[in-house]
Amino acid sequence: MKILMCSSEVVPFAKTGGLADVVGALPLALEKLGHEVRITMPKYKIVNNQKLKVTAIAKDVDAGKIGNNIAVYFIKNDKYFGRDGLYGDKNGDYPDNLQRFSFYSRRSLELLKEINYSPDVLHLHDWQSALAAIYLKNIYRKDNFYNKIRILLTIHNLAYQGLFLKEEYPKLGLDDELFSVDGLEFYNKINILKGGIIASELINTVSETYAMEIQGKEFGCGLEGVLSGRKNDLSGIINGLDYDAWDPKKDKLIYKNFSPETWKDKYQNKAQLQKDCGLSVNDAPLFGMVSRLADQKGMDLISSSMEDLIKIGHIQMVFLGTGDVKYHNLLEQMAKRYPHNISVNLKFDDSLAHKIYAASDIFLMPSRYEPCGLGQMIALKYGALPLVFKTGGLADTISKENGFVFEKYSVPAFIDSAKEALSAYGDKVKWEKLVKKAFTYDFSWEESAKKYVELYKNLTSKG
Numbered sequence: 001m002k003i004l005m006c007s008s009e010v011v012p013f014a015k016t017g018g019l020a021d022v023v024g025a026l027p028l029a030l031e032k033l034g035h036e037v038r039i040t041m042p043k044y045k046i047v048n049n050q051k052l053k054v055t056a057i058a059k060d061v062d063a064g065k066i067g068n069n070i071a072v073y074f075i076k077n078d079k080y081f082g083r084d085g086l087y088g089d090k091n092g093d094y095p096d097n098l099q100r101f102s103f104y105s106r107r108s109l110e111l112l113k114e115i116n117y118s119p120d121v122l123h124l125h126d127w128q129s130a131l132a133a134i135y136l137k138n139i140y141r142k143d144n145f146y147n148k149i150r151i152l153l154t155i156h157n158l159a160y161q162g163l164f165l166k167e168e169y170p171k172l173g174l175d176d177e178l179f180s181v182d183g184l185e186f187y188n189k190i191n192i193l194k195g196g197i198i199a200s201e202l203i204n205t206v207s208e209t210y211a212m213e214i215q216g217k218e219f220g221c222g223l224e225g226v227l228s229g230r231k232n233d234l235s236g237i238i239n240g241l242d243y244d245a246w247d248p249k250k251d252k253l254i255y256k257n258f259s260p261e262t263w264k265d266k267y268q269n270k271a272q273l274q275k276d277c278g279l280s281v282n283d284a285p286l287f288g289m290v291s292r293l294a295d296q297k298g299m300d301l302i303s304s305s306m307e308d309l310i311k312i313g314h315i316q317m318v319f320l321g322t323g324d325v326k327y328h329n330l331l332e333q334m335a336k337r338y339p340h341n342i343s344v345n346l347k348f349d350d351s352l353a354h355k356i357y358a359a360s361d362i363f364l365m366p367s368r369y370e371p372c373g374l375g376q377m378i379a380l381k382y383g384a385l386p387l388v389f390k391t392g393g394l395a396d397t398i399s400k401e402n403g404f405v406f407e408k409y410s411v412p413a414f415i416d417s418a419k420e421a422l423s424a425y426g427d428k429v430k431w432e433k434l435v436k437k438a439f440t441y442d443f444s445w446e447e448s449a450k451k452y453v454e455l456y457k458n459l460t461s462k463g
């Protein structure tokens with residue numbers, strides 16, 4: 001099978017979240033299963049700065065490689081991508097994101113003909129590349145070269161839909177008729193993801209529970225009607241975790257390596273992190289959180305209850321993340337008030353992230369909604385027990401067997417769950433059992449990649 005993936009971020013080149021991890025890892029797993037994958041992504045400034053080994057294959061396209069032989073095509077355009085951010089800066093989203101990602105999507109399709117490469121499947125990810133579905137279906141398929149390419153669109157987070165004012169529509173170069181209820185129109189605005197869903201033959205999202213949830217009003221972000229109308233074409237495949245990047249046995253970024261057999265060496269990581277973060281070095285239960293600091297991630301619950309938790313359980317908390325300014329301020333205030341209990345690190349720092357997973361006893365991930373989530377899987381691998389709200393991918397991966405789960409999104413339910421975790425932590429025999437069990441879960445990409453291959457096969461058999 002020949003697959004072209006288009007994504008606005010790909011590990012190791014550019015990352016703001018889980019999307020990049022997926023598109024950095026799934027192609028490798030597919031290649032191991034014998035499939036040919038190629039990738040396109042924008043050549044942002046951050047990619048340019050990496051001095052990669054690339055060959056120019058067109059005036060505005062460089063080609064690099066990941067895995068054994070996975071070509072990555074970097075679409076260049078200094079005006080659009082020669083900036084520090086991927087999607088925006090401190091003032092918010094870049095005002096020309098519509099043009100930036102429309103350019104990227106069309107250029108990705110045009111490149112195929114230039115290099116005479118016709119994939120069986122065009123696998124798109126999120127709104128930034130969903131435009132390629134719209135262009136392929138409505139423009140490029142008129143050319144025989146593109147006629148057989150089938151489209152799968154993966155939705156990593158329905159909350160980001162690519163909404164733009166209708167006045168920008170002419171910039172897309174699409175027929176006016178497509179700006180309609182059955183096309184890109186959404187409450188008198190342009191909705192790129194909606195157009196992408198309609199133009200794609202199959203749609204999937206990153207867990208089975210989230211695939212169900214987004215067909216309802218609570219999690220459908222206004223697209224529940226469009227999605228439930230496509231329920232036979234919509235499925236869920238849980239993301240895998242790249243265990244080459246996340247393995248405490250050989251992780252070079254943590255203080256002391258450990259395995260399920262030597263798991264108590266985890267406590268050396270804890271002591272060192274406590275020291276480095278200015279916390280008291282003791283065996284207080286350590287809650288870690290590595291996350292975007294956003295409402296989605298349950299920051300409202302955490303901010304309303306952290307003071308109570310410190311009083312109830314003498315706990316420690318280490319936060320790593322960036323996001324809403326209100327949470328930056330709030331966490332900083334709390335860290336000032338409780339310097340020996342709370343450490344706040346408002347930055348993106350992969351190395352510190354590894355150290356926090358390795359040191360934490362309990363990993364906080366009380367997301368209000370969570371399409372899949374990687375943090376909870378990483379935490380299990382590092383012997384930290386996740387505390388989660390039962391939603392999306394968290395519901396599909398965490399249960400009472402391997403973590404702490406609350407079922408009503410409320411402060412009291414969250415606190416009860418935290419108390420349950422604290423009481424388990426206090427019982428050393430029970431805790432050891434839980435930690436050892438955590439190590440037994442395997443979310444490697446191979447199984448998920450096989451499910452993607454099934455989807456690709458369904459797609460191509462649709463003719």
Ligand code: ADP
Nearest residue numbers: 017018291320321347348349350353373374375
């Ligand atoms: P999302 O994609 O919604 O942000 P996921 O849980 O799917 O959430 O993926 C987040 C990934 O990004 C995880 O690998 C997490 O460890 C990492 N991450 C999030 N924030 C930071 C940060 N500030 N520094 C380092 N890594 C981070």
